[in-house]
Amino acid sequence: MLSLDRHAQGKLAELEGRELRRVLAPTARLGGARVLRGGRELISFACNDYLDLAHHPRVKAAACEAVDRHGAGAGASRLVTGDAPETGALEAALARRAGSQAALAFGSGYLANLGVLPALAGPGDLVLVDALAHSCIWAGARLSGARVERFAHNDLADLERRLAAGRGDARHALIATESVFSMDGDPAPVPDILKLAERRDAWALVDDAHGLGVLEPASGARPPLQVGTLSKALGSTGGYVCASRAVVDLLTSRARPFVYTTGLAPAAAAAALAALEVLEAEPERGARARASARRLAGRLGLPEPAAAIVPLVVGDPREALRLAAGLEAQGFLAPAIRPPTVAPGTARLRFALSAAHTPAQVDAVADAVLALVARRAA
Numbered sequence: 001m002l003s004l005d006r007h008a009q010g011k012l013a014e015l016e017g018r019e020l021r022r023v024l025a026p027t028a029r030l031g032g033a034r035v036l037r038g039g040r041e042l043i044s045f046a047c048n049d050y051l052d053l054a055h056h057p058r059v060k061a062a063a064c065e066a067v068d069r070h071g072a073g074a075g076a077s078r079l080v081t082g083d084a085p086e087t088g089a090l091e092a093a094l095a096r097r098a099g100s101q102a103a104l105a106f107g108s109g110y111l112a113n114l115g116v117l118p119a120l121a122g123p124g125d126l127v128l129v130d131a132l133a134h135s136c137i138w139a140g141a142r143l144s145g146a147r148v149e150r151f152a153h154n155d156l157a158d159l160e161r162r163l164a165a166g167r168g169d170a171r172h173a174l175i176a177t178e179s180v181f182s183m184d185g186d187p188a189p190v191p192d193i194l195k196l197a198e199r200r201d202a203w204a205l206v207d208d209a210h211g212l213g214v215l216e217p218a219s220g221a222r223p224p225l226q227v228g229t230l231s232k233a234l235g236s237t238g239g240y241v242c243a244s245r246a247v248v249d250l251l252t253s254r255a256r257p258f259v260y261t262t263g264l265a266p267a268a269a270a271a272a273l274a275a276l277e278v279l280e281a282e283p284e285r286g287a288r289a290r291a292s293a294r295r296l297a298g299r300l301g302l303p304e305p306a307a308a309i310v311p312l313v314v315g316d317p318r319e320a321l322r323l324a325a326g327l328e329a330q331g332f333l334a335p336a337i338r339p340p341t342v343a344p345g346t347a348r349l350r351f352a353l354s355a356a357h358t359p360a361q362v363d364a365v366a367d368a369v370l371a372l373v374a375r376r377a378a
């Protein structure tokens with residue numbers, strides 16, 4: 001056997017022993033929170049399509065028209081092959097919604113963070129990252145070469161202490177956090193973080209991946225760097241950053257995952273733009289997703305969620321897998337989230353609620369969870 005395969009198999013066996021191996025399950029999303037897996041239709045709580053827009057007729061039509069006009073892919077980097085008008089129109093709409101001067105689209109939200117942080121921070125700078133921030137924020141911060149420090153989750157006092165200690169030696173300081181945390185669903189105190197950043201002469205990046213379309217934008221809270229994704233509430237694929245004209249112009253020249261990668265497919269941009277229009281015309285979609293999340297949390301006796309994410313922390317990855325399998329057997333899809341996506345000892349079921357879920361579906365999954373938990377306790 002090749003030593004490479006031996007290496008991979010050894011690593012896999014080790015992951016398997018800790019219940020941390022991950023595998024793919026062929027699944028067709030049907031829209032309206034329904035999916036088809038193994039010949040069975042399930043109700044999905046596993047998808048970040050919070051507003052149920054991926055299957056919206058206007059969104060699909062916009063994607064199809066863009067494919068007809070421009071073909072399936074962008075052809076090259078937007079700087080090389082020229083810019084599809086859909087992408088510029090999407091960026092203008094994103095900037096308008098964010099109250100910023102400009103926006104820049106990336107191939108994904110992951111790539112946006114991987115591009116923005118290293119283009120703006122580097123050796124000699126200090127980047128402070130919330131302890132529960134998404135993997136791609138950490139990856140971007142580390143790639144920047146700046147000194148990276150983790151501050152305790154949503155802890156303004158810890159953040160201030162670290163800025164007070166480290167700001168003096170750093171040329172620039174940048175704080176990176178999320179508007180709504182992806183695996184816990186709780187919000188960051190964004191207005192307070194912006195005030196602190198201002199006071200300590202630091203920049204702030206807020207990743208709005210799970211906020212857009214779900215949370216009302218906090219009035220007056222306009223982070224100078226607003227990162228987001230086209231892939232969740234907008235039902236498409238891609239990522240973006242909204243910022244000042246100067247920052248966006250700099251990123252256009254210097255963000256490597258923008259410069260050296262093929263542009264966002266015009267169909268993805270067109271779909272996201274159509275979704276943004278639906279989102280703005282029908283803000284009640286976000287309210288419905290939030291109401292379903294509150295209903296589920298209430299039924300499960302969990303704290304009231306701010307957005308559309310409800311985590312049920314069980315601790316042990318085996319138990320999270322058991323609950324997920326038990327739910328799937330009863331027709332519900334809710335993913336077991338295990339380390340390293342979340343901290344060791346905090347494996348969980350993560351429910352993503354959407355505008356498509358009915359109160360009856362929410363009640364049914366809650367009853368199924370409670371029965372499974374009770375069976376374990378008995």
Ligand SMILES: *Cc1c(COP(=O)(O)O)cnc(C)c1O
Pocket residue numbers: 108109110111134136178182207209210229230231237238239
């Ligand atoms: C999902 C997510 C991303 C990545 O976005 P993609 O478009 O899926 O790559 C980035 N940041 C946060 C906080 C996320 O939850």
